[in-house]
Amino acid sequence: MKKCAILIFVFLTTFLCITLPCHAQRLNVMSFNIRYQNKQDGNNAWVYRKDNVVYFLNEHHPDVFGLQEVLDEQYIFLCNNLSDYAAVGVGRDDGMRKGEYMPVFFLKNRYKLIDSGTFWLSETPNEVSRGWDAACNRICTWVILKHRKSGKRFLFACTHLDHKGKTSRSNAAILIKQRLESISSGLPIVLVGDFNVSEKSEVYETMCSKPYAFNDTWKVAQKCEGLTYTFNGFGKYDATNGNKIDYIFVSPGMKIKNATIFDSHIAEGRYLSDHNAIWAEIEEY
Template sequence: MLMKNYFFLLLVLLAFGCTKQEQSQKFITYNLRYNNPGDGVDRWDARKANVVGLITKYQPDVFGTQEGLNGQITYLDSALTDYSYVGVGRDDGKQKGEYCAVFYKTAKYEVVKQATFWLSETPEEVSVGWDAALERICTYLLLENKQSGERFYVFNTHFDHIGELARLNSSKLIYSKITEHNPEKYPCVLMGDLNLTPETAPIQYLSEVLDETKSLAGENCSGPQGTFNAFKHSEPVTDRIDYIFISKGDGVVNQFKIIDDQIEERYPSDHLPVFVEVVL
């Protein structure tokens, strides 16, 4: 009888371990394209419902946006009722300028802490860094799974489009912040529009200190090569400048997808979103 109880307990523990191991989480990074009335047929009002439809279709647990202005972020917040967000405008640390907002499913996660820093020599104040053309920020938060208690960080950023030194130093600054704010060594996800292709020095640096999810996915990749479509809806997308990284050794990527869905033969933004399903 004792032996039977032992084997029953062993089977229960093995089953629980497998269930826990198989739990995955879905992430998306998405440059929304800022609300520019000059975009004509591709202006925000003409495509915002399509952005909501795409997010609803893929059901990420967490997604990060870049370029969204306050009106765009509050629209998503009101339309996507399963989510809440953290983030501030980069121009004043409040509501002015572009956000790097992070949305998360409120039924699944609780925010333990959150903050935004500037990609500059003075990251705790509104500032332009190095040779950058504009203020650039990184918003991060520590999430706790309400059911399992497991915690992980999400960092979401948008690198400068001009400054070469700024982009390299931004990579190093973000990794230093990940290390500084995470002494417990929780798993960490870094996502964003980095305005750089994979062979460049900042991306190579990040790929050394973190794991790039496309590389981890191996054959479990789908979609086009690139992420920046420039609203050229009928042309191949070849420039990959949007990324999702995870901390070294902290995850298995079940799926990596660059989403090239079109609605009435048009993309919802001038970037394609990057989707990953990860076991952290």
């Protein structure tokens, strides 16, 4: 009798394991160019925007997000006011605190940092350097994170391509793909950033072409919401003349449930940034 009961238990356990649906690991990610500190921005200077930026990030509460144009004082302020998050980032001009950061923030109670690093978008990516015809030093900061409950790992990277150097942007796109594929060792990849190009550009085509073709979450999402452009110039650009130059790219196989471009407008003449934040809800990775 006891043996029969054990067999029934084993059968039912096996049956449930086979028939019950597996819950896919979801991941909410964001990219946001928050605009560096510039007193010439008047009412949209950082001092007037910073509390609203913190409120915005805490309200939407992404699992992981990458920022662009973050200076050291801004980075410290954000780290001190986003208590749910841990962050990784360095300044592009010395590998420490000088120049703009491309930091990655992640929910520290949900993810464990396994590895991280930064490389320069240049001919010498392992050292502080300026590449090709770029007007500025440019970097890509990456992390490998592990979900504390499921143990699933993925690589998340944040970058900002040059605003002037066409050759720099083209070569940087190739370099980023090669480096991230090597670093990831087969892990899923999420790459976010300000690429300073439209979807019609050579750089965009490079990112979405083989070898290792990324998917643009805006293109493959089951549902897209919000605005259609990401650069607003503090209200100078809108749907009629604004461009989508910020992207969330993911490695093949990821299922995207929702993609959103948020409106940075706060009040008359006031904005969170001269860019609109972008969001993707990854249903499975």
